[in-house]
Amino acid sequence: MLPKDKDPTANLCSSNMTTALALLGFAFVAIVCISFAGKYHNNHVSVPPKLKTFDEIRLSIGDHLIKSVNGTKIRQNLRAITPEPHVAGTAANARVADTISRIWKANGLENVHFVEYDVLLSYPDxxxxxxxxxxxxxxxxxxxxxxxxxxxxxxxxxxxxxxxxxxxxxxxxxxxxxxxxxxxxxxxxxxxxxxxxxxxxxxxxxxxxxxxxxxxxxxxxxxxxxxxxxxxxxxxxxxxxxxxxxxxxxxxxxxxxxxxxxxxxxxxxxxxxxxxxxxxxxxxxxxxxxxxxxxxxxxxxxxxxxxxxxxxxxxxxxxxxxxxxxxxxxxxxxxxxxxxxxxxxxxxxxxxRSTLKKRHIRNVVGYIKGAVEPDQYVILGNHYDAWVYGAMDPNSGTATLAEVGRALVQTMKDTHWRPARTIMFCNWDAEEFGLVGSTEFLEEFEKQLTDRAVVYLNVDTIHSNLSFEANTIPSLFQVVVDTAKRIPNPMKSEIKRARKTVYDTWVRAFPGNKTPSYPDFPDMPVPGGGSDQSGFLNFLGIPVVDFLYRNTSWSEYPLYHSMYETPFVSEHIFDTNDFAVHKAVGQFWAELARKFADQPIIPINISILADQLLNNYVHDLKVAIEPLKHRYPEAEDARVQLSHLIKHCQHFVHRARQVESEITALKQRNHDFLNPDQRISQLSRRLMKVERCFINPRGQPGSPTKRHLLYSTSDKDCYSSTVMSSVYDSVYDLVNAKTTKDKVAAGRDLASAISLVQLGVQCAVKTFDAAI
CATH class of the missing domain: 3.50.30.30 (Glucose Oxidase; domain 1)
Structure with a gap:
């Protein structure tokens, strides 16, 4: 454990690349390892006929990882974590943190430690x-x-x-x-x-x-x-x-x-x-x-x-x-x-009867250090505090996260593979009180995470067996869909209907209607609040995926936050086949993490982002603003600014397609080994930075933690998300203004809000320019 006053992520920067990778005992493993080391050593490797490309090798590693996730072990983890109520700030919850730490260490995670805070919580009598x-x-x-x-x-x-x-x-x-x-x-x-x-x-x-x-x-x-x-x-x-x-x-x-x-x-x-x-x-x-x-x-x-x-x-x-x-x-x-x-x-x-008390909370953090880019973090997160026993919210996710760590380490032992980037595991405390543990962590390590975090993958709860669902942003649509297609369907009833994968049920349960250019995509809403992914996206601009298994007719579940959330529900009501649903979520989690930790070029698709921005977000904004010209001359500056935004979005679409074409060419040219050319690393670093372009350090008026120009939680319901809320708030203010002075001010605010989005788009384009 590091001292409490040290950055728990800092020691990653000093980790050395594993020299044992070049000493492995059989050809399959040697190829995998040299694929990561090729960035630094210009080695050409002959590939055995059974595995012709490095993409095939990575998929083989992924297959092994998917098969390594064990439902029985998730069930055992769940029982170990939920024997007693464990509200944040109590001795019982501290015991849960200790249990998680022991499980992680036994599973082989590295540098498992606590990151601690003293916060104001609330309790009944x-x-x-x-x-x-x-x-x-x-x-x-x-x-x-x-x-x-x-x-x-x-x-x-x-x-x-x-x-x-x-x-x-x-x-x-x-x-x-x-x-x-x-x-x-x-x-x-x-x-x-x-x-x-x-x-x-x-x-x-x-x-x-x-x-x-x-x-x-x-x-x-x-x-x-x-x-x-x-x-x-x-x-x-x-x-x-x-x-x-x-x-x-x-x-x-x-x-x-x-x-x-x-x-x-x-x-x-x-x-x-x-x-x-x-x-x-x-x-x-x-x-x-x-x-x-x-x-x-x-x-x-x-x-x-x-x-x-x-x-x-x-x-x-x-x-x-x-x-x-x-x-x-x-x-x-x-x-x-x-x-x-x-x-x-x-x-x-x-x-x-209610009292406010200052209490001690502890986030649990652990790692699998990367072999090539140890200072780039693929972060997996879930909270562990509960209102009572929490066997669904959140400890279904807690138990699964521990098994994802074990399966990754087991795959490393079996194949002598190690991810190129660091995989970071986080179990947050006091989430139920208002995302407290993760928010304090983001505030403490804002600069480090802004520089190092690749993606944040969150699971809060697994509470149904009807369908998988993922909430994410357009730049991650493709990798999320591709990963879901690799995960076996956990439900026998669905398999009998020829829905063999998680994706097959998902796309049927939640068909997409906002991505006409991608008809095979299920609906993937922008993540809202209510769980720990919120601050990563809205405060720091880190791409996120929040996923779960849920019912198809109601976003919550009937036993939500009740004392009846105990292991009985999972074992005897909805996940009776050896925790097959929990296992499927763990398989998706592990495989998605592997892709982000192991792909030479991080799988962020800015072409889809640019397309959605122009043809969905800005299109809808134009529909909202265009009628204002007939009644509100104060909106004229905003209409002019919108035309500038459209022009820059069109440029972004063009530039993004160029970048995607270059990525495709690099993949085709380097399918046998990592090109030592620094362009691959450079593209990955720049892809990481695109989402940060839409972060406004000042935040929204009156809401300094809402800093993302495109995505934020709703002021009417913090569980739900909104797109370009500052812009639409200004539209609302203009339409509802009572005086000429207020209308002029609202018109100026609207033009300014659109201009900020435009600057974000320009930043995204310039991220890929050779020079400033």
Missing amino acids: YDAPNHVSVIDRAGKTVFKSNGTSPVIIPSEQSAPGAGVQWVAYAAAGTVQGEPVYAHYGRQQDFERLEKLGISVKGRVAIIRYGFCFRGDKVAFAQKAGAIAVVLFSDPAEVAKNGTDFSQLYPNSEWLPSGGVQRGSVMNGDGDPLTPLVPSKADVYPTRTIDEAYAQHVLPKIPVLPISYGDAYEVISRLNGRPVPLDWQGGLNFTYRLGPGFKDAGTSIKVEV
């Missing part, structure tokens, strides 16, 4: 659960929630405090008032209530989960004047086959009536007291707790999640008109809006 009550006019309690979820499988769910229902960073306190049903609690839902003449000011908002990050729901409710928020999971989303016990967990994946979704309601990523700087003991905090409240990073009102069994007792009593048809949920009665209850004088009481 585990000995005195929170409650929602219905109080009649005489002060008698008509109904009171239990405050805990019932144990269903005692052998897995009996730890003290496991069932306590709470959300992190909710304000402590007891409030009492009239309830109002606010549907999903989105901004448009509160606007609709206002149009219906119903205010939540001074009242308790009853909000169902779904379609929006819970922290955004609370922020919108607080802004509308609510004095508290009660959250619940509606059967329409989490018990679609009905609420009869035979249709629910443990007989299926659907949430039982006492289940509750936990989570964080903080708005923002990282330690709330140290935005933009790492939360180290010797670093001065950049924000106070009072400022965090004033800036709406932390809510000022109590917030409590309840089960749909308890929600029945509250919502069934509501007064007022019936909800709009599209607001009706899955409980067996007509939902009403309120305000108040049918029995006059009856009120709702919300009691929340």
Whole structure:
């Protein structure tokens, strides 16, 4: 382990190229090794007839790696990590970190160590659960929630405090008032209530989960004047086959009536007291707790999640008109809006016990050092902290990541192969509270990662067996699709339908509709927030892939953040064939990492990026801006700037095609060995830098961590992503401006936002020029 005050990545720069590569005992291995060393040693190698090219050798290594991933070992890892609840900042979570460290070291990862921070976290009173009550006019309690979820499988769910229902960073306190049903609690839902003449000011908002990050729901409710928020999971989303016990967990994946979704309601990523700087003991905090409240990073009102069994007792009593048809949920009665209850004088009481505490967290980091380019990092990441047991979110990914490391090391031992670039393994702490561990890491090592990181590959959770899904950016579309085509389909039912690979099911479940030039691509959304890939892309401009297995009709899963996420679900409900789905995710993860770590030219396709930028992003922007000319003369500068952007995007398309042609020619000319010409290394380094061209160091107005000019998380829902949000925000501001002065200012902001994107495009083109 390195000293705590040292850069944990720094020692990679001093690693020497492995001399044993030239001493291997059989021809297959010698060819592979010399392929990496050829950059420095001009050796020509005769290739045996069975393997005619180095591409074939690399695919053979990949085949070995894919076969080395073992579902049984993933299952064993999962059991080792999830015996007890392990919320970030607790002794139990520290024990999980120690377990991960031991597994990684036993698997052969190098320099396994902790990177530590002290951060502000939030906890309930585990000995005195929170409650929602219905109080009649005489002060008698008509109904009171239990405050805990019932144990269903005692052998897995009996730890003290496991069932306590709470959300992190909710304000402590007891409030009492009239309830109002606010549907999903989105901004448009509160606007609709206002149009219906119903205010939540001074009242308790009853909000169902779904379609929006819970922290955004609370922020919108607080802004509308609510004095508290009660959250619940509606059967329409989490018990679609009905609420009869035979249709629910443990007989299926659907949430039982006492289940509750936990989570964080903080708005923002990282330690709330140290935005933009790492939360180290010797670093001065950049924000106070009072400022965090004033800036709406932390809510000022109590917030409590309840089960749909308890929600029945509250919502069934509501007064007022019936909800709009599209607001009706899955409980067996007509939902009403309120305000108040049918029995006059009856009120709702919300009691929340919550404390803020400074706690120690630890990211776990380890390596497989590269043989040729040790200072270029292919980073694999997942978080390990959980709200309760976390056997799906996140430890399905944690268990799989450990097996990916073991399979890579096993492949190295079996073939004497070593990747050309360094593969870096990261298990993040305190992700559930707001991407805290990864954000602090990015803030501490911003300069090193900007220079060295090739790609970040993230898995948060594996929670279904229906289809693979990857969220990524256009420059990685091709390598993601090609890799999915190499992974055997884990589902026997799909194989019987002639869908032999992960790709075959994926492209059918999520057909692409935004890449007409590439009809064989599935839909690959831009990654949003909600997991650790967010900062890598939006803050540093590092290309990312966030992938999982999921159901096809709902982005979340019914048992999400509940106490019922234990190994039973994977072993007996959705991954019963020796963890075949977990194994498939691990195979994809390992093989994709190998491609980035081992291809002479990094598989980043800027031609697809340029095509998407011109024919998708800018095309849509033109459609949005063109009508403004008839009503808003203040948009004229923006229209002129858009014409400049289109011209530069067209140039980017042309230049990108030239670069791709050169890459193709280099591959064809050097299919037998690595060309010692430095052009290959030069092209790879420049491909790494393209995404960084779209990073604006100043960030978006009011959001300094949102620095990517093309991609960011939505202000309306931080789970989802937006494209060119600064530009579209300025369009919105112009259309909604009330005064001439505001219209002029919005028009200038719009032209400026378009100009910044244009500068990013010009930077991408110039990245490949011979001289400045």
